[in-house]
Amino acid sequence: MSYSADALTVLVLAGTRPGVPDPMAQAAGVSHKAILPVAGVPMITRVLETLQNTPAVGRIIVCIDAPAVLDGLVPPAVTVVPSRPEGPSASVLAALTQFGTPLLVTTADNALLRPEWIMEFLNASPPQADVTVAVAPEAVVLRDVPVTKRTFIRLSDLAFSGCNLFLFRTPVALNVARLWLRVEKNRKHPLRIAWLLGPFVLLKAVMKKLSRNALCARIEKLTGAKTALVCLSDGRAAVDIDKPADLELTERLLGAE
Template identity: 60%
Template sequence: MTTPPVLTALVLAGTRPGKPDPVAVAGGVSHKALLPIDGVPMVVRVVNALLAVPAITQIIVCLEDPSILAGLLPAQVQVVPSCPEGPSASVLDSLARQGTPLLVTTADNALLQPEWVEELLNKTALQTDIAVGVATQAAIQRSVPQTKRTYIRLTDMVFSGCNLFYFKTSVSARVAQLWRTVEKNRKHPLRVAWTLGLGILLRAVMGRLSSQALYARIYKLTSVHAQLVPLSDGRAAVDVDKEADIILAQKLAPALKAQYGR
């Protein structure tokens, strides 16, 4: 366990071009980030959680039109245009401008608690370059038995992502660049397979991939030491991606407020 240094937090709040976001449409708002959960817009909830993390000294929110958030966030929060090429490009831009360490999350991570962020930072190993917050299937089923999440199945861990990424060292930007390559080719599965390695993808699909094998592949592609960090509270995996998530988040928010005070 290490003491995390001061860091910048980046909140991805942009909307992809094209069809209106179904969550925004269901919530009757122009942008998903503005959807209220327990009476507070999601992006405000996320920013408030980050403001309560002592290690975070700067918060940046990016979306395509910063004027959308005018007057909504505390004055010390910087709002910048997101990159039209996608979220990975926005992360790369922030890494280039702000450097590391950089914590990345999303505006739809509406239930985020500062304790979850601190747990990720404190559990990140000394040698790790990039850490990803996850919640195991067991933790999710214990904390949120009524939810249905998308799970990634490794031989030694079954988990769902928590939209928390800790770019700890400068070399971690190589993972963001790999993400950018995959994102650009997301409509071309063969190109993605070529980039990541067909063997690793087959092992993942067949359930024969371990976390150590995954780390080794990431290191081979990027020379970056990666780490999956299981968080204690399974509710950390609940983001608001679809209409059913709105209902779930509305149910969970009061209990989280009673437990954590926010």
């Protein structure tokens, strides 16, 4: 699928969950991880510069719980909105309701983000899909960043790590955000999530017998939205900054460019 210039709205999730200080921000002596320096540049600045240099991107929105934190860091053309206290899924749902679709979602800690990764993701997203998710296959991640320690989701036909890029392409995609919100509300209650998603689906996932098509089919049954996983060709796309080792790796990769 191709997007013309200024056609796509992008939401950058930059908030902190209420009452849960981010350990990376605390270690760096800043209020929010989004403004943590990465090789001397706030990570949110790196993400915004990448988005502004991406041909398909038009409007950029940053979602954060304390908008004043970004004073002086966000270009005038970027809109800053308050995040929802319920969590990122609620913030995405609110943005979809306010700004509509298509909506590309990424995160402030996606400091290595590149315009070519975004364009690859958009162009490879199936036109019939309502929601697409960018992933990096395990073999690609281990090829490009062998020293990284990433969490891989293992399906029967694909092992992958997420890349913090989500495309909510059509209005039906709001149903996926609503499902995400219900899952997030029950994140401390695995049995409730099992009941919500279907115990047989989770059993297959645990036994690594759940295929990519079966997973997408289950989501479609629950939401009416067609979903697709889009594999990116650069394993570095799976690297975000969740812990000190990620920051060290990111700065090393930036220094090698």
